[in-house]
Amino acid sequence: MQDTTNELRRAVSTISGMSLDHTEGLQKLGIETVADLLKHLPLRFEEHHGGVTIEEATTILGENDRNPDLVTIEGEVAEIRPIRGWKRSKARVEVSLEDETGTIKINWFNQPWIAKKLHPGMPIRVHGSLSMYKGSVQMTNPRWEEIDNEECTSKAEGGLCAVYPANEFVTSTVIAKAISEVIDDALPQIEDHFSAEERKELDMPELREAYRKVHNPQDLNESKEGRRRISFDELFLLQLGVMLKRHQRQTTLNAPALCWDEKIKNRIEARVPFTLTESQQKVIEEIAYDVTKTIPMNRLLQGDVGSGKTVVALHLMLMAVVGKAQAALMAPTELLAEQHYGTIVDLLQDSSVSVGLLTSSLTTNDRKALIEKISNGEVDIVVGTHALLTTDVVFSNIAVSIVDEQHRFGVHQRATLRNKRDDDNTVPHTLVMTATPIPRTLSLTIFGDLDVSTISGLPPGRSPITTRLVLPEDASKVYSYFRGQVDKGQQGYVVVPLVEDSDSGMKAVLSHAESLEREYFQGKHVAFVHGRMNSEEREKTMTAFREGKVDVLVATTVIEVGVDVANATMMVIEHADRFGLAQLHQLRGRVGRGELAGVCALIASPTTNDAIERLNAIVQTTDGFRIAERDLEIRGPGELFGAKQSGIAPFKSARLPRDLQLLQLARRNAVDYIQNDPLLKNSELLRKRLFSKYGESLGLGDVG
Numbered sequence: 286m287q288d289t290t291n292e293l294r295r296a297v298s299t300i301s302g303m304s305l306d307h308t309e310g311l312q313k314l315g316i317e318t319v320a321d322l323l324k325h326l327p328l329r330f331e332e333h334h335g336g337v338t339i340e341e342a343t344t345i346l347g348e349n350d351r352n353p354d355l356v357t358i359e360g361e362v363a364e365i366r367p368i369r370g371w372k373r374s375k376a377r378v379e380v381s382l383e384d385e386t387g388t389i390k391i392n393w394f395n396q397p398w399i400a401k402k403l404h405p406g407m408p409i410r411v412h413g414s415l416s417m418y419k420g421s422v423q424m425t426n427p428r429w430e431e432i433d434n435e436e437c438t439s440k441a442e443g444g445l446c447a448v449y450p451a452n453e454f455v456t457s458t459v460i461a462k463a464i465s466e467v468i469d470d471a472l473p474q475i476e477d478h479f480s481a482e483e484r485k486e487l488d489m490p491e492l493r494e495a496y497r498k499v500h501n502p503q504d505l506n507e508s509k510e511g512r513r514r515i516s517f518d519e520l521f522l523l524q525l526g527v528m529l530k531r532h533q534r535q536t537t538l539n540a541p542a543l544c545w546d547e548k549i550k551n552r553i554e555a556r557v558p559f560t561l562t563e564s565q566q567k568v569i570e571e572i573a574y575d576v577t578k579t580i581p582m583n584r585l586l587q588g589d590v591g592s593g594k595t596v597v598a599l600h601l602m603l604m605a606v607v608g609k610a611q612a613a614l615m616a617p618t619e620l621l622a623e624q625h626y627g628t629i630v631d632l633l634q635d636s637s638v639s640v641g642l643l644t645s646s647l648t649t650n651d652r653k654a655l656i657e658k659i660s661n662g663e664v665d666i667v668v669g670t671h672a673l674l675t676t677d678v679v680f681s682n683i684a685v686s687i688v689d690e691q692h693r694f695g696v697h698q699r700a701t702l703r704n705k706r707d708d709d710n711t712v713p714h715t716l717v718m719t720a721t722p723i724p725r726t727l728s729l730t731i732f733g734d735l736d737v738s739t740i741s742g743l744p745p746g747r748s749p750i751t752t753r754l755v756l757p758e759d760a761s762k763v764y765s766y767f768r769g770q771v772d773k774g775q776q777g778y779v780v781v782p783l784v785e786d787s788d789s790g791m792k793a794v795l796s797h798a799e800s801l802e803r804e805y806f807q808g809k810h811v812a813f814v815h816g817r818m819n820s821e822e823r824e825k826t827m828t829a830f831r832e833g834k835v836d837v838l839v840a841t842t843v844i845e846v847g848v849d850v851a852n853a854t855m856m857v858i859e860h861a862d863r864f865g866l867a868q869l870h871q872l873r874g875r876v877g878r879g880e881l882a883g884v885c886a887l888i889a890s891p892t893t894n895d896a897i898e899r900l901n902a903i904v905q906t907t908d909g910f911r912i913a914e915r916d917l918e919i920r921g922p923g924e925l926f927g928a929k930q931s932g933i934a935p936f937k938s939a940r941l942p943r944d945l946q947l948l949q950l951a952r953r954n955a956v957d958y959i960q961n962d963p964l965l966k967n968s969e970l971l972r973k974r975l976f977s978k979y980g981e982s983l984g985l986g987d988v989g
């Protein structure tokens with residue numbers, strides 16, 4: 286909309302009735318122009334029971350002490366009392382409102398500024414629901430507006446009343462007024478990027494009609510129709526960007542074609558100490574099919590914690606080595622990089638493959654020597670952390686780049702590993718792996734240009750994990766049980782949120798390890814790891830744990846991803862309400878990795894609804910996909926998978942997973958568009974809108 290003529294580009298400060306405060310308030314909502322204002326959509330619509338007198342309000346309530354219906358009361362402010370609460374959120378403003386028939390108390394909680402906006406004698410209109418408190422009728426947190434004598438008719442009297450996101454400086458009512466002020470002149474200037482034919486096919490209203498419907502609907506159905514079009518456009522534009530990017534990768538970039546046949550397959554499999562599951566074999570074939578081509582692979586491998594992704598990665602790396610090229614595996618933590626390095630070195634013992642480990646804790650000299658070997662091709666496989674991404678790390682000939690636990694990196698921090706050959710069009714095949722399965726809705730959006738392979742199920746012989754929510758006062762039962770398991774030769778983890786004691790009252794690694802040893806694990810070996818230890822110490826402790834010399838490992842979330850010790854059966858998570866869903870699932874995945882059954886105890890007394898929901902979700906299911914979907918529902922997609930860091934603006938209208946069907950429609954249409962007209966040469970307006978919205982965040986800059 287930013288690309289049409291003046292009315293849409295007009296500054297909101299020039300709309301009649303806008304004070305400086307209002308303009309500032311709008312600015313805080315990201316609204317500078319009339320176009321921005323129209324894109325500011327109502328949160329919801331309220332249906333009001335017209336105006337009532339205060340006396341009538343009392344009778345509406347009748348015997349019940351609450352009535353959810355909204356009523357509107359007009360009156361004069363008689364008294365204003367700001368009341369400080371025992372905590373900030375309990376502070377309120379108490380106002381007596383009078384009309385000819387009586388007085389009613391209004392309370393606004395946690396909005397102290399209201400006291401400054403009102404003055405005795407001021408005529409106001411309040412919309413809210415009534416309740417009975419200590420024998421008198423009152424209203425809590427109603428929306429309110431000053432009664433403007435010139436404008437007596439309010440939409441609030443019957444009909445639909447739009448409620449806009451607002452703030453301290455600008456109320457929903459002011460926003461609604463500003464919109465009605467400009468909408469008639471602005472709408473005709475909105476150009477549609479779809480033709481009438483396309484709209485008919487999609488069963489969508491014209492764009493300007495959609496904006497009319499969302500702001501000024503005749504009924505709720507109309508508002509839905511308007512919103513459907515606007516949500517569709519949001520989803521479609523992102524899909525279009527993602528598809529354009531995909532097209533660009535497939536047509537302009539090359540990767541080395543690798544070989545894959547029965548002989549190579551058998552040679553690699555011979556190194557693996559177990560039989561691959563069917564699912565592992567299937568994804569290996571999918572990957573192998575991709576990398577035998579010169580189109581760069583861009584694939585996501587998802588598989589729940591413990592599903593065996595590492596061995597798949599190993600296959601791919603060895604394909605590169607067979608092809609006389611190099612491979613890199615990047616992990617989010619040193620601990621994990623070290624573990625991968627150890628696994629790979631073990632599997633490749635007495636082979637001629639050379640493996641290097643590059644993390645930031647190498648000494649300057651060791652690092653220099655390794656980088657030298659990487660650039661002259663003496664190292665075949667390089668395992669590392671993001672230290673691999675430093676500009677002085679240049680490969681002689683890299684064919685495969687793998688990123689483990691992708692969700693721990695930002696979306697766009699995908700490995701860009703460099704080759705010595707100065708050829709911008711040659712890139713390695715890329716595989717990103719994640720144990721936090723990406724819900725279908727998201728795999729269609731920000732990860733839309735990835736092909737997805739999924740390992741379903743776990744390798745055979747795993748016992749299910751039992752998860753229990755335990756109140757802090759019952760923690761001793763958990764630890765006594767834990768002690769019993771240790772006496773049987775098993776091991777386990779205790780995860781706490783902090784490294785060092787603080788005044789937060791939360792448990793910290795060092796002190797908790799000490800008190801556990803004293804109270805429950807006398808004569809046993811309790812050790813700890815956390816992110817602030819140097820990696821040598823940490824590695825020593827981890828090795829001891831792996832070898833069974835440590836019984837109880839107290840840790841922060843450094844052990845969240847990847848750590849693999851089959852004899853560990855107990856996972857205790859203290860202050861479990863402090864952790865995210867995906868994180869809890871990851872932590873739980875550290876146990877039950879062998880034949881012994883795992884137990885996960887979540888110690889918490891959750892207080893917020895959000896925390897209760899999260900903990901229930903984790904207790905009820907061990908299916909990582911379901912958990913990821915729940916996480917998406919509870920937190921919203923913006924926070925997941927580094928979408929925030931990626932700079933992709935959150936949707937304003939579309940909501941996932943709710944709008945999944947619309948997303949699929951958008952996806953299909955975007956695919957068609959790019960197929961017919963890859964550079965959008967015939968859709969000038971669409972192209973312009975796409976580039977101005979996503980050009981930067983999706984890195985479309987280099988597309989024609």
Ligand code: ADP
Binds near residue numbers: 559560562591744
């Ligand atoms: P994740 O997918 O979480 O990275 P890993 O690759 O670490 O899982 O594998 C978890 C454990 O399962 C490892 O100890 C690995 O050796 C083992 N494993 C993987 N595949 C199989 C299989 N097909 N049969 C038996 N054990 C397997």
Ligand code: MG
Binds near residue numbers: 847
């Ligand atoms: Mg792993």
